[in-house]
Amino acid sequence: MTEERIVIRRAGPLHGEVAIPGAKNSVLKLMAASLLADGCFTLTNVPDIADVGIMADLLTAIGLRSEQVQPGTMRLVNDGAIVPVAPYELVERIRASINVLGPLLGRCGRVSLSLPGGDDFGSRPIDMHLKGLEAMGATFVLRHGVVEASVRTPDERLHGAEITLEFPSVGATENILTAAVYAKGTTVIDHAAREPELADLCNFLVAMGAQIEGIGSPRLVIHGVEPGSLHATDHEVVPDRIQAATYLAAVAVSGGEVVLRGARGDHMEMLLRRFHEMGPTITASPAGLAVWADGRLHSIDVATLPYPGIATDYKPLLVTMLAVADGVGIVTENLYPGRFRYVEELQRLGADIRADGHHAVVRGVPRLSGAPVRAPDIRAGAALVIAGLAADGETTLTGVQHIDRGYDDLVGRLASLGADIERVVSS
Numbered sequence: 001m002t003e004e005r006i007v008i009r010r011a012g013p014l015h016g017e018v019a020i021p022g023a024k025n026s027v028l029k030l031m032a033a034s035l036l037a038d039g040c041f042t043l044t045n046v047p048d049i050a051d052v053g054i055m056a057d058l059l060t061a062i063g064l065r066s067e068q069v070q071p072g073t074m075r076l077v078n079d080g081a082i083v084p085v086a087p088y089e090l091v092e093r094i095r096a097s098i099n100v101l102g103p104l105l106g107r108c109g110r111v112s113l114s115l116p117g118g119d120d121f122g123s124r125p126i127d128m129h130l131k132g133l134e135a136m137g138a139t140f141v142l143r144h145g146v147v148e149a150s151v152r153t154p155d156e157r158l159h160g161a162e163i164t165l166e167f168p169s170v171g172a173t174e175n176i177l178t179a180a181v182y183a184k185g186t187t188v189i190d191h192a193a194r195e196p197e198l199a200d201l202c203n204f205l206v207a208m209g210a211q212i213e214g215i216g217s218p219r220l221v222i223h224g225v226e227p228g229s230l231h232a233t234d235h236e237v238v239p240d241r242i243q244a245a246t247y248l249a250a251v252a253v254s255g256g257e258v259v260l261r262g263a264r265g266d267h268m269e270m271l272l273r274r275f276h277e278m279g280p281t282i283t284a285s286p287a288g289l290a291v292w293a294d295g296r297l298h299s300i301d302v303a304t305l306p307y308p309g310i311a312t313d314y315k316p317l318l319v320t321m322l323a324v325a326d327g328v329g330i331v332t333e334n335l336y337p338g339r340f341r342y343v344e345e346l347q348r349l350g351a352d353i354r355a356d357g358h359h360a361v362v363r364g365v366p367r368l369s370g371a372p373v374r375a376p377d378i379r380a381g382a383a384l385v386i387a388g389l390a391a392d393g394e395t396t397l398t399g400v401q402h403i404d405r406g407y408d409d410l411v412g413r414l415a416s417l418g419a420d421i422e423r424v425v426s427s
C-alpha cells in the first residue's frame with residue numbers, strides 16, 4: 001500500500017509572498033446555503049481543498065450541480081429539484097455537512113440527515129442546533145443514526161423565535177440563521193457566534209435577498225422573507241485566517257520576512273497581538289499582512305475562546321511555537337476538552353509539554369529534533385509541519401489527507417518561501 005508523506009528539513013529564514021486562499025469554514029457554509037435559492041451561484045476565492053469536493057458531492061446528492069469554472073472559481077446551479085436527504089456516506093466525512101440542515105428545513109420543511117462526522121476531537125453534540133430549530137417549530141426524531149426533521153406548523157413553515165444560545169456555537173448559529181431567512185416573522189439569535197466566516201455567510205444571504213441585522217455582533221435579527229423569494233448571487237469567499245496564521249507561525253519559528261497576500265488583519269486582531277508578544281513583527285500592508293521574525297520566540301500564556309478570542313483552531317500552532325520559545329507557556333482550551341492529541345506527536349520531536357484535560361504546560365526547548373510523526377487532524381497536522389521546520393534533521397509526516405482537507409497546497413506554498421519541504425509517495 002502506498003502512503004503519501006510530507007518530508008520536512010530545517011530551513012533558513014523564509015522569504016517572499018504567499019497568497020491566502022478562501023476560508024474552509026466559510027466556503028462550506030456558503031455552498032450549503034446555496035440550497036436556499038434557485039439559480040446559478042458563482043463563488044470566487046474558493047480554496048482547492050478536499051472538503052470542498054466532499055461538500056460538492058453532498059450537494060449533488062441533494063440535487064445541485066457544481067463545477068469548477070477555473071481554479072478558485074466554482075459554479076453551483078440550483079434548479080429547485082431538491083431531495084432533502086443527506087446520506088451517511090457523505091455526511092460522515094465532514095462536520096460541515098450539518099450545515100445543510102438549516103437551509104433544507106427552511107426551504108423544504110423536512111430533512112433526513114445522518115449525524116455528522118468530521119474531525120475526531122472529542123464529543124461534538126448538536127443539541128443547540130436542534131433546540132433553536134425546535135423553538136421555530138421544527139421537530140426531530142432520531143432513528144438508526146438518522147435525524148428525521150420536519151416542521152409541525154399548519155403551513156409547514158418555520159416561524160420566528162427569540163433564541164438565546166447557551167454558548168456562541170458557530171454551527172448552531174449558522175443553522176438557525178439559514179433556517180430563519182424563510183421563517184414567518186422575526187427570529188432573534190442572542191449570544192450568537194460572530195466569527196468572520198459567519199459574517200461572510202450573513203453577507204452572502206443578504207446578497208441573496210435575506211433581511212439580517214446585527215451582522216458581526218452577538219445579536220442577529222433575521223426578518224423572514226417569503227418562501228422562494230431569495231435569488232442566486234456571486235460571492236468572494238473571505239480569506240482563511242487559520243491558513244494565514246499557519247504561514248505566520250512558519251515565519252515565527254524559521255525567521256524571515258514574508259507577505260501574506262489577501263490576509264485580513266482585522267479578522268485576527270487578538271492573535272496578532274499575541275504573536276507580537278512572542279517576538280514577530282506583523283504589520284498590515286495594502287497587500288495583506290507583512291511578517292518579520294528573527295531570533296528565539298518568547299513564551300506567553302494563552303487561552304482559546306469564541307471569536308474575537310483566540311480560536312481553538314490556532315491552538316496547535318501556538319503550542320508548536322511555545323515548544324521552541326524561551327520560557328514556559330500555559331495553554332488553556334475552553335472549547336474542546338481533550339483536543340491535545342497531537343501533543344504526543346510533538347513530544348516525539350523533543351517538545352517538553354505536559355497536557356491534562358483543558359491545560360497544557362509547554363516548556364520551550366531551543367531545538368526540536370526531526371522524527372516520523374502522524375497528523376491526527378487538519379490543524380494539528382499543519383502544526384506538525386511547522387514543528388518540522390523548527391526541528392533538526394528530517395521530519396516525515398503521515399496522515400497527509402487530514403491536511404489536504406483544509407489546506408490549499410501548504411507544501412507548495414511553504415516551498416515557494418524557501419522551506420525545505422516536499423511530498424513523497426512511498427510504499
Ligand code: UD1
Pocket residue numbers: 025095096123124125126127128129130167168169170171172193311312313335336
Ligand atoms: C466550527 C469550526 C471548527 C472550529 C469551531 C470553533 C467548521 C466546519 N468548523 O465548528 O473548525 O474549531 O467552529 O471555532 O466551521 N456544542 C454543543 N452543542 C451544540 C453545538 C456545539 O455542546 O449544539 C459545543 C461543541 O461541542 C464545542 C463548542 O460547543 O465544545 C463549540 O462548537 P461550535 O462553535 O458549534 O463549533 P463547530 O461549528 O462544530
